[in-house]
Amino acid sequence: MSAAVWVFFLALAAPCGSEVVPPSGVNLTSYNLDLVLRWLPPVGLDGDVRYTAEYRSSTGNYSSGCVNISAVECDLTRLQSKPETAIFEYGKYTGRVQAHLGSETSAWVESRPLSLDQETTIGPPTVNLTSGHTIEVSIKNPVLAISSLIKTYSTVTYNIMYWEDGQKEKAKSISHSRQNRVVLDDLKPSTVYCVQVQINTYYSEPSEQSRPVCERTFDEVEPQWVTAVLTFIGIAVAMALVVVTVLHRRSISNFLCPRDVLPEHIKKYLLTPPSSSIYLEMQKPPLLEENYDPISIIAEEKTVEVPEMTCSTRTDIAARDR
Structure with a gap:
């Protein structure tokens, strides 16, 4: 069926008052726990x-995502700043989109529901290698749009x-x-090895594989008998030095700390005491001067007041005399 015929049937199927062909291929997608609604533009519609x-x-009503945009996708993760429209890692979401051409509007086209934590695509981990006679593999989880890998999934394992x-x-x-740090020890010396890692969560599909990272192991390890001989020689030299x-010890002490004669x-x-007159004068004890202050004794005169005799006083004295 040609595109023109398909557009014709879509136009007939549209409800009255809706003359714009609706978008097609409406689909919710998720990568590292983001949520993006994507669609295809209406077929044969210009302008x-x-x-x-x-x-x-799954438990709420439709909320506005993007309004009057020309792009054919809408990133719903950016709505995290609003609590009432926030996206949660364990949510199940459905999207819909309609097209506008001038004053005309198409019908809504819905996507299928998407369970975010189960259907998201997890990106590749970052892998670093530390080389020696073995190779240590360090794994770093990808950064998610909301939450983190460890918080979202109870079990996270790695295929190395x-x-x-x-x-x-x-x-x-x-x-x-x-473990996100693993040592590979069954390796050949002086050989380049490449490592690739994939994440498993058991609730979603395995992650994308990391890019291969390569490192060379060190040269072959010396035989054990060589190590034993070198150890024995070291111990023997140390004991000889102690003896x-x-x-x-006396000769060594005199050599290290010589006595100057x-x-x-x-x-x-x-050792001869100095005979300088100045020095001798300085050795004499200083003369102590007697300091005193004059003392003056002043006698204080006291006046005794005799009370005036009254008639009642005389009577009392006469009574005591009897």
Whole structure:
């Protein structure tokens, strides 16, 4: 069926008063827990077509997502700043979109529901290698649009695949490792190995694989007997040094801390007391001066007042005399 015929049937199927062909291929997608509504423009429709996109959770009503936009996608994750329209990692969402051309509007076209935590595509982890005689693999989880991998999923494991460079068909693997730091020790010396990691959550599809990272192991380790001989020689040398130090400790002490001997005339000069007159005067005790202050004694005169005799006083005295 040609595109023109398809457009004709869509126009007939549209309800009265809706002359704009609706968008097609409306689909909710999620990558690292974001939520984006995407669609295809109406077939055969020319002009400045605008779109309005809305979404809802399984328990709510439709909320506005993007209004009067020309793009054919709407990032709903940006609505996180509004609590009433926030996207949650365990939510189940449905989107819809309609087209506008001038004053005419198409019918709404809905997407299928999407369970965010179960249907999101998890991006690849970041892998770093530390090389030695073994290779240590450090794994960093991808950054999610909302929440984090550890908080969203109760179980996170890693599939680690490694191989000699150029021999991926002979790759070895470590499955379901719960550690994000793993040491690969069954490696050949002086050989380039490549590592690739994938994340499993058991609630969603495995993540995208990381890009291969390669490192060379160190040269071959010395045989054990060489290490044993070197250790024995080191211990023997240390014991010999201890014995020599004990037997010749006096000589070593004199060598390290020599005693300097002064000539006799310098010793005599230093021990002779000085005869300088100034020095002798300084050695004499200072004369103490007696300081005193004059004392004056002043006698204080006291006046005794005799009370005036009254008639009642005389009577009392006469009574006592009897």
